[in-house]
Amino acid sequence: MTTPQVPTRPVDWFRRVGTIVVVALVLWSLLDLEIKWERFVDLPADVWRVSVLMFGQMPFSETGKLLAALWESISIAWLGTIMASLVAIPLSFLAAENLVGRPIAWVTRQVFNLLRAVPEVILAIALIPIFGLTPMAGVLAIAIGSVGTLGKLFYETAEGIQPGPIEAVDATGAGRLQRLRWGVLPQLLPEYASFVLYRFEVNIRASAVMGLIGAGGIGNDVAQALRFKEFGTAGLGLVIIILGTIAIDYLSGRVRRRIIFGSSSASLLKKPVAVA
Amino acid sequence: MTTPATAVELPAKSPPSRFTIWGSIAAVVLTVVTAITVEFSFLEIVENLFRRNLVVEGLLRPDISQIWSERSARAFVETLQLAILGTASGGVIALPLAMWATDFGNPYPALRATVRTFNAVVRSIPDLLWALLFVTAVGIGVLPGWLALFFFSIAVVSKLTADTLDGIDRGPIEAAQASGASLTALLKTAVVPQILPAYTSFLLYGFELNLRASAVLGLVGAGGIGARIEFFRGRGEWSEVWGLVLMFFLVVFLVERLSVSLRRRLV
Numbered sequence: 001m002t003t004p005q006v007p008t009r010p011v012d013w014f015r016r017v018g019t020i021v022v023v024a025l026v027l028w029s030l031l032d033l034e035i036k037w038e039r040f041v042d043l044p045a046d047v048w049r050v051s052v053l054m055f056g057q058m059p060f061s062e063t064g065k066l067l068a069a070l071w072e073s074i075s076i077a078w079l080g081t082i083m084a085s086l087v088a089i090p091l092s093f094l095a096a097e098n099l100v101g102r103p104i105a106w107v108t109r110q111v112f113n114l115l116r117a118v119p120e121v122i123l124a125i126a127l128i129p130i131f132g133l134t135p136m137a138g139v140l141a142i143a144i145g146s147v148g149t150l151g152k153l154f155y156e157t158a159e160g161i162q163p164g165p166i167e168a169v170d171a172t173g174a175g176r177l178q179r180l181r182w183g184v185l186p187q188l189l190p191e192y193a194s195f196v197l198y199r200f201e202v203n204i205r206a207s208a209v210m211g212l213i214g215a216g217g218i219g220n221d222v223a224q225a226l227r228f229k230e231f232g233t234a235g236l237g238l239v240i241i242i243l244g245t246i247a248i249d250y251l252s253g254r255v256r257r258r259i260i261f262g263s264s265s266a267s268l269l270k271k272p273v274a275v276a
Numbered sequence: 277m278t279t280p281a282t283a284v285e286l287p288a289k290s291p292p293s294r295f296t297i298w299g300s301i302a303a304v305v306l307t308v309v310t311a312i313t314v315e316f317s318f319l320e321i322v323e324n325l326f327r328r329n330l331v332v333e334g335l336l337r338p339d340i341s342q343i344w345s346e347r348s349a350r351a352f353v354e355t356l357q358l359a360i361l362g363t364a365s366g367g368v369i370a371l372p373l374a375m376w377a378t379d380f381g382n383p384y385p386a387l388r389a390t391v392r393t394f395n396a397v398v399r400s401i402p403d404l405l406w407a408l409l410f411v412t413a414v415g416i417g418v419l420p421g422w423l424a425l426f427f428f429s430i431a432v433v434s435k436l437t438a439d440t441l442d443g444i445d446r447g448p449i450e451a452a453q454a455s456g457a458s459l460t461a462l463l464k465t466a467v468v469p470q471i472l473p474a475y476t477s478f479l480l481y482g483f484e485l486n487l488r489a490s491a492v493l494g495l496v497g498a499g500g501i502g503a504r505i506e507f508f509r510g511r512g513e514w515s516e517v518w519g520l521v522l523m524f525f526l527v528v529f530l531v532e533r534l535s536v537s538l539r540r541r542l543v
Contacts, residue, residue: 018538026360026364028357029357029358033354033418034417035419035422036419043414046413047414050409071313074310075309075310075313076310078307078310079314079316122491122492122521126517129329130324130331136314136320138314205400208405212405213404213495226408241400241401242400246396
């Protein structure tokens with residue numbers, strides 16, 4: 001009797017080649033980049049030094065001023081999001097295949113894709129020379145940058161609506177407008193509201209960042225403080241950004257959950273809806 | 277006995293919920309107040325955008341020839357390398373950080389809370405802010421760029437991986453626990469195999485995000501193509517700026533195509 005032969009493990013070439021390629025790329029990057037390795041030695045010390053400077057003694061008298069700047073960042077994000085939604089909703093109908101047919105939908109989608117590809121910061125550096133170092137540059141950068149994402153989320157929702165309610169409304173002999181009002185909108189509005197809030201959360205971060213290059217808001221204060229080596233103020237600003245973002249995420253997440261799941265107590269146990 | 281056909285009573289239409297009413301009012305009030313805060317004006321937008329300006333003129337005549345300039349080409353390669361290194365290093369750290377934030381991956385409540393807080397703080401700091409912080413700490417160059425992308429990758433990958441970990445099958449974990457596996461063995465045999473394909477695809481997604489982010493790192497002095505963009509912006513040469521931005525889009529587009537097809541193959 002021969003011993004049973006253990007079958008050889010099948011070779012996953014995709015995985016093997018993939019691993020080799022990734023390792024090669026990482027090594028190439030490590031060796032080719034002009035990294036000053038000697039700085040690495042001092043890195044922990046440097047980070048510690050700056051951390052102590054920033055968070056060691058924060059000038060709490062500046063809190064009021066920084067909170068006002070945070071509010072400006074929030075304002076920029078909110079207004080930009082609202083402007084983007086006002087543009088994206090009508091545009092998204094032009095991107096839904098079930099509403100306008102393929103060719104028009106394809107063209108509109110390419111516009112969305114293009115807009116999604118532009119980082120907000122690039123938009124901001126282009127808008128600052130036009131609008132000056134004002135919050136308006138930030139608002140427009142956020143607005144233009146969000147149209148693509150919101151438009152995509154909107155048309156995907158519009159394409160996925162249930163035919164049931166529309167048929168039901170049709171069966172009552174409703175006209176076109178009534179059909180839209182009672183068959184389509186109730187399906188879309190909660191989703192749209194939730195997407196707008198989600199984008200608002202994303203845009204809070206974007207607007208904080210755009211301030212770093214001069215487009216208004218709290219990022220502006222942090223960048224200025226770092227430039228003039230007022231590390232304490234920068235540290236406090238950073239803490240305020242972090243706490244502010246977490247607070248708004250929490251609030252907005254709760255509202256989104258309420259919009260999507262309704263007010264029943266069971267739904268409160270669910271997590272906030274995550275949208276890509 | 278028959279009732280007249282006209283006497284059909286319609287059920288009362290339910291009024292909009294209090295949540296809807298107050299939510300709408302709050303949204304309108306917020307819009308008005310924020311508009312006052314930033315001194316919003318449509319007129320200003322229209323006036324400014326249709327005034328002659330160098331930015332738009334440059335956009336109409338982008339200078340694509342920048343790619344043949346050795347310094348710009350080098351900056352593009354640098355951007356790619358920064359994105360690769362940032363994703364690889366940050367992504368590797370993100371996996372244990374995500375697992376140590378779960379109840380089965382970390383039986384010590386205090387430690388778990390610490391890891392979760394750390395993750396939350398890392399996630400709340402945007403990419404460009406990381407770059408600015410590290411430029412402050414270690415000076416300008418590619419090193420702060422790498423460090424910024426390192427933390428940014430941790431934020432992205434650990435968040436997505438944590439969401440996947442929430443939904444994994446608990447059966448293998450219980451089996452491992454029942455066999456008396458150590459924590460490391462448990463994670464390695466019962467958890468990692470379940471999330472590996474998703475995790476790999478998150479790494480690729482993180483790479484896409486890093487590539488976009490690495491374009492702007494240079495604006496604050498952290499290396500890559502952003503440094504070139506900032507250079508031309510400072511000189512007001514908008515044709516060159518837009519030429520670089522257009523080429524950057526091309527690179528991002530190609531990498532995304534590749535990454536999307538790889539991700540489809542994975543999941």
